[in-house]
Amino acid sequence: MKATGLISLWTLVSLPCGLLANPAEREDVVKHAIKLHRGKGAVITQRKQWVLESCRKLSGLLRQKNVVLNKLKNAIRAVEKDAGLSDEEKLFQVHTFEIFQKELNESENSVFQAIHGLQRALQGDYKDVVNMKESSRQRLEALREAAIKEEMEYVELLAAEKHQVEALKNMQHQNKSLSMLDEILEDVRKAADRLEEEIEEHAFDDNKSVRGVNFEAVLRVEEDEANSKRNASKREVEDDLGLSMLIDSQNNQYILTKPRDSTIPRADHHFIKDIVTIGMLSLPCGWLCTTIGLPTMFGYIICGVLLGPSGLNSIKSIVQVETLGEFGVFFTLFLVGLEFSPERLRKVVWKISLQGPCYMTVLMIAFGLLWGHLLQIRPTQSVFISTCLSLSSTPLVSRFLAGSVRGDKEGDIDYSSVLLGMLVMQDVQLGLFIAVMPTLIQAGVSTYSSIFKEILRILILIGQILFSLAAVFLLCLVIKTYLIGPYYRKLHTESKGNKEILILGITAFTFLMLTITELLDVSMELGCFLAGALISSQGHMVTEEIMCCIEPIRDFLAIIFFASIGLHVFPTFVIYELTVLLFLTLSVVIMKFVLAVLVLSLILPKTSQYIKWIVSAGLAQVSEFSFVLGSRARRAGIISREVYLLILSVTTLSLLLAPALWRAAIMKCVPRPERRSST
Secondary structure, rough: OOHHHHHHHHHHHHHHHHHHHOOHHHHHHHHHHHHHHHHHOHHHHHHHHHHHHHHHHHHHHHHHHHHHHHHHHHHHHHHHHOOOOOOOHHHHHHHHHHHHHHHHHHHHHHHHHHHHHHHHHHOOOOOOOOHHHHHHHHHHHHHHHHHHHHHHHHHHHHHHHHHHHHHHHHHHHOOOOHHHHHHHHHHHHHHHHHHHHHHHHOHHHHHOOOOOOOOOOOOEEEEOOOHHHHHHHHHHHHHHHOEHHHHEEOOOOOOOOOOOOOOOOOOOOOHHHHHHHHHHHHHHHHHHHHOOOOOHHHHHHHHHHOOOOOOOOOOHHHHHHHHHHHHHHHHHHHHHHHOOOHHHHHHHHHHHHHHHHHHHHHHHHHHHHHHHHHOOOOOHHHHHHHHHOOOOHHHHHHHHHHOOOOOOOOOOOHHHHHHHHHHHHHHHHHHHHHHHHHHHHHHHHOOOOHHHHHHHHHHHHHHHHHHHHHHHHHHHHHHHHHHHHHHHHHHHHHOOOHHHHHHHHHHHHHHHHHHHHHOOOOOOOHHHHHHHHHHHHHOHHHHHHHHHHHHHHHHHHHHHHHHHHHHOOOOOHHHHHHHHHHHHHHHHHHHHHHHHHHHHHHHOOOOHHHHHHHHHHHOOOOOOOHHHHHHHHHOOOOOOOOHHHHHHHHHHHHHHHHHHHHHHHHHHHHHHHHHHHHH
């Protein structure tokens, strides 16, 4: 009852206090309210008199607001009927009146919203955290809406100011004669204004009412400069160009992706600096790894570690760097497909390439579920971790196989064909894993009664993926039979003396295959591989010519890709948990090696059993795509932060151990002449 009385009192006090413009009057009202709350300095008659006067002032202000609104409406009608005003002048005056109307209405609404907020706070329980959280959320929503309305009002004032300037210019032009040059410039100005209005998308107004859109407060951060004058001038430029960095309450950082004014060219200087820094530091890191006998890719990963969040933290555009690095994966897989013979895959190793990865994945999942049951880990998390660890690195193995001998011995199978075939099938499985991940998320939160429905949904999804794969390979057959030959001959004819057309044509074909596989819900990486395999069907000379053109592009983009991996490697975490991570990494490597040997012993011909050691050594590491899968699963809640860091660390350590295991297998199983070209 006491709280209700306080609400009524503060309702009557706060309304006039918020509407009083004089600070002295506002201070008197506040002091009087405190005395009334304490029960001092006022008798009942004085208290009633004060409340009546406050209510009278409030009602007077509201009546005055209604009178002003009626006058504004009459003024708008008078301006619209005034024939002596130009269209620009009418637009400016009407716009100004409408803005003033909105400001009066919003001021009144703000007062009542504040009173309602005070009522909710007084009625709530200060010991109830949930209630306080809900009240805080409601206040935050109200503040966000108020900020959006104020922002819109400010934009309208800018537009009104622009209309005023145009009206003044029209009046000046009417009062004086213009030269021919002035008339031309005036026509250009009007055309430019029309162009800006046509290309402006009004993205804010179009999306603010879309379902799922939230209003959030962000910080706009300017770049610090030593020279204050330069900083001031640069800030003015960036205010116009929108190149400042935005940070939300969750510490996510944003940069401009599409400006309002598309007529002005812009460049993200943060991204440019990041690429330049990575390119400069990758050289000494790559040299260092070459000196100590490691592949250069580890030098690029070290470069990413040094520049990333765990090092100097100098990379600002992490997402953009990772996006550019993905093109390194695309071109790497294109060259893998270019070196891979479809004829050999069809005649010799297609059964091995299909059966081997499937058996290994099933066995890895079985072992994962067993260990998950013993350690009381959720089945969805066990399945995801097992599938992540079952994948192997195609870019790493392709570097191992670079320049190796591809010729078969009589009756034998080339280990490089088997290894690449199995890795390609794992890339297909990667697309399947990504497609099944939403179902894993739903299965993780489902009850036991819906398990059979989830299994049915998973089977339906697998059927859709298999149908998509069949459609992709049927399309590849049509392209190989009817299109790829004439297409390459046309490119070769047009590119004589100019390799630009050849590079552009091959790149466009690769991106076309990438787009097709993505539309069919198959991994984009498979599309890149198939593009290379289709072009390689045109013969050895074609393969050599295209490889010479594409390899430099692949090498540069691969540097960015491996550096982006290093951005997510955290040496301090590895040092803190080194014993546990070494044990887990060795367990995963040994398990994958043993499972690969077991599976290959069952499916390889007896005359080619010796290559199982080399192929198993090439598969005994974890693919860098586990970073991609892990990050998606972390965002979706399938795995925890701790499991995500363990997957990253185990993947990194397994990739570091891979060269030693590969060299040991080569030394044991490959004859000396072929060993030199393979290592």
